[in-house]
Amino acid sequence: MVPKKYPYSFDPTYGYTLETLLDITPPAEPEGFAEFWQRAYEEAKNAQPMARLADTGKTENGWRIYDLNYTSTGGMKIGGWVGVPVKGPIRRGFVIGHGYGGRGGCDTHYPLRESVIFYPCMRGQWSRSMNPPISHESQYHVLHDIDKPDKYVLRGCVQDIWVAVTAMLNLFPQVEGHVGYLGGSFGGGLGALALPWDDRISKAHLRVPTFGHHPIRLQCVGQGSGESVRKFHQKHPWVAERTLPYYDAAIAATHIKIPVHCACALFDPNVCPPGQFAVYNAIPGKKKKLYVQDAGHFSYDNEAQQGQEIMDAIEAFFEDL
Structure with missing residues (x-):
């Protein structure tokens, strides 16, 4: 049930x-x-990631955790983590994107056994890829070089995903043909932008994806990074024609050719629901799947149950990867 009480205007x-x-x-x-x-x-395909792993000596939920460092486009230094199964074979690989604000570790709660999992921090993001003058704060990060479509920070963040795939295939060549992507919010929007062009990725999950349908997003007051873009547009209306159309996750989604599982929210103060559903709706074909959750970026009564249902759906969706 959609939340009825909330602290927003x-x-x-x-x-x-x-x-x-x-x-x-x-x-x-x-x-x-x-x-x-x-x-x-x-x-991104021409980049030489020169990926390096360093054993942390830690294990989490059946994965041995390694520190990850690689070089992305423009010589950008990207850090993160890699989870390698403690026992059993490695039959597939996943790159997992993160929400705006970065990540401080691995998301080892995903039910993705027999998998090597890469957890990169995208350029400029806390905690492993902070690269001044790119701000790690979402309200400023999302505006970095927005006046230069070919250099806008989101372009580089998408490339960081592609180079992570290259790094994975260089280090774990046995997963070729069995690579998946998962990302939520910021990572969901980047995923939608990345998936159409990289045929090395076979399946994906996008949860409450952002950057979908900018013409609607620019009309929606919110609490997330989209609010920074909305306010920027009020002073610089040219951004709606010069830059944002090339970074619209819903437009990109029309080019996706692989099966995608989406979880979209009916209520979300950070990523407006019409933008999320625009991404799902735009994906062509009959192989896409949708889970409708009551809310995103907000605590609600049914959250734990729906979270588990999404995990169960992810496990089933990727079983044949």
């Missing part, structure tokens, strides 16, 4: 119902969109 459903959310279509695709991202992908 706005309604985090933005007046949408499940029926109207499922009717949202993506914005018009700008000229050169596919070419823009194909160029970005080629840059």
Whole structure:
């Protein structure tokens, strides 16, 4: 059930119902969109990650944890962690994105056994990839070089995902053909932008994905990074034509060719629900799956049960990867 009480001056459903959310279509695709991202992908494919692992001596939920360092596009130094199964085979690999604000460790609660898992921190993000002058604070990070479409920080963050896949395949070549991606919020939006162009990724899960349908997002007051972009747009309206269309996760989703499991929220003060559902709706074909959760970025009565149901769905979805 959608939360009825909340400490905001706005309604985090933005007046949408499940029926109207499922009717949202993506914005018009700008000229050169596919070419823009194909160029970005080629840059990432040509990067030499020179990935290094260092054993931390720690284990979590059946994974041995290693520190990860690699070099992404533009010479950007990226850090993170890798989980390697303590026992059993490695038959598949996953890159797991994080929410805005970065990550302080591994998300080893995912039911992804017999898998090596890469947990990179995207450029500029706490705690392993802080790269001044890129701010690690989401309200500033999301605006870094937004006036330069070819250098906007989100382009580099997507490339960090692709280079993480390269690093994984270099270190664990046996997972080739069995690579998945999972990401929520910030990591969900980056995933939608990344998936269409990298055929090394076979399946993905996106939870409450951001960056979907910027024309709607610019109308939605909120608590997340989108609010920074909305306020920036009020002073610099050109951003809606010059930059944002090329970073619209819903437009990118129309190019996705692999099965994707999405979890989208009916109520979310940080990532507006119409943007989330725009991403899911835009994915073509019949192999996509949807879990509708009551709320995102907000504690609610049914949260634990729905969280477990999502984990169960993820386990089943990736079983044949």
